[in-house]
Structure formats: structure tokens, C-alpha cells
């Protein structure tokens with residue numbers, strides 16, 4: 081049975097929780113298993129900016145983040161929710177997201193469908209959902225839709241439409257997913273970083289076979305997206321190599 085992780089990033093079990101409960105009822109009704117992750121119940125310290133996770137793959141902070149990360153990894157799909165706080169996600173969710181910085185360089189959530197969900201009194205839903213979509217893409221996951229709930233609530237039919245799509249993709253994500261242009265180009269940037277800049281990531285990318293691909297998986301990638309993505313990769317990696325040569329030359333002269 082496929083498992084969906086419901087992430088609540090409000091300290092309260094109120095509006096956002098209420099929407100998640102509605103989503104949970106739909107998901108279990110359609111035969112999916114659900115698991116809750118109330119971020120406020122975990123000890124999550126803010127990122128200290130040391131960049132050790134980027135360089136060595138491990139975080140220096142000893143708290144509950146590894147449990148959160150395990151839950152993210154074990155889920156087949158994720159509902160990522162937040163109340164809007166001053167036009168952005170809640171602080172606790174931002175803390176969690178900051179702690180996933182290494183996932184951009186060594187992705188562990190590739191191909192997981194993510195449904196974003198925000199609640200607000202009136203403003204900030206669009207900006208917050210855009211941010212969650214960008215983060216989903218950075219993780220190599222699949223942004224399958226978004227739910228914005230304002231004071232007036234949300235109609236069941238609107239919610240159902242998002243859940244229908246989420247369920248469909250959950251069945252066989254990598255076969256059905258059609259990566260957008262943005263995702264294809266973002267992938268190439270990640271690949272250039274791994275193979276030409278932060279070379280410690282190269283073995284990880286090679287082991288996954290991503291160094292040879294035009295997206296993490298290519299089932300639904302059109303010929304044109306492969307071609308343009310590849311040209312972009314050639315261009316950017318060429319620039320990076322030239323910059324490196326200049327730096328090395330400068331270092332030798334000084």
C-alpha cells in the first residue's frame with residue numbers, strides 16, 4: 081500500500097490541520113496509507129550555515145532532523161502544508177527546508193509527488209505556494225498541484241481535483257510524470273554542480289546514473305527537452321571549466 085506523509089507545519093491543530101484531515105479522509109478512502117508529521121513535535125534547530133552537509137553529506141546538529149528526513153524518504157508521496165506567515169511559510173517549515181540543503185546536491189526525494197497546501201486569512205497564498213513548488217523542484221520531487229485555503233474555505237470539488245491528480249501520479253510517478261522546462265533546466269544546473277563544481281558529489285550522481293541522463297528519469301521527456309537540456313549542460317559546464325582554469329592560472333601566477 082502506498083504511503084502519503086501529511087506534514088503540518090502549524091504549531092496549532094486548527095485550520096491547516098483541518099484541511100489536512102480532509103485530504104487524509106480522501107486518501108484513505110482511495111486506499112492509501114497516511115502518516116502524520118507534526119513538525120512542532122520535533123526538536124528542529126535552525127541551520128548554522130556551516131555548509132558541512134554540502135561538503136560531507138552530514139549535518140553537525142544533533143537533533144530530531146534525521147527522524148524527519150527518514151519519514152520524508154520513506155513516504156511515496158507528501159502533502160506539504162503551511163499556514164501563511166507574512167507571505168511565507170511558517171518558521172518551523174522554513175527551518176525544516178533549510179536543513180534539507182544537501183538534498184539539492186545529493187537528492188534523496190527524486191520522483192516523489194508533492195501536493196502543496198497553504199492556509200491564510202487573505203494574502204500570501206500565491207507567493208507561499210510558488211516557494212513550495214520551487215523547493216519541490218530543488219528536491220527532484222514532482223510538484224503535482226497546490227491547494228490554497230482562505231477564510232471562506234475551499235470547495236470539495238476544487239480539493240478533489242487536486243487529490244485526483246495526486247492519486248493518479250502516486251500510482252506510477254516516474255512513468256507518468258512529464259517534467260516541465262524549468263525542471264529540466266534546474267536538473268542540468270544540479271548536474272553541472274555535481275560533475276564540474278562540487279566534485280565530491282560526482283560518485284553519488286554516477287551511482288544513480290544521473291550523470292548520463294537529461295533528467296533523473298527520462299520516460300516522458302520529449303526529444304526537444306532532451307536536446308535543449310543537453311545543449312544547456314554543454315554550455316554551462318564549458319563556462320564552469322573555463323572559470324576553473326582561470327582560477328587555477330591566477331593561483332599559479334600569484
Ligand SMILES: Cc1cc2nc3c(=O)[nH]c(=O)nc-3n(C[C@H](O)[C@H](O)[C@H](O)COP(=O)(O)O)c2cc1C
Pocket residue numbers: 090091092093094095096097163164165166167168199200201202203204
Ligand atoms: C505570525 C502570523 C503571520 C500571518 N501572516 C499572514 C499573512 O501575511 N496574510 C494572511 O492573510 N494571513 C496571515 N496570518 C493568518 C494565518 O495565515 C491563518 O490564520 C492560517 O490559516 C493559520 O493556520 P493554522 O490555524 O493552521 O495555524 C498570519 C498568522 C500568524 C500567526
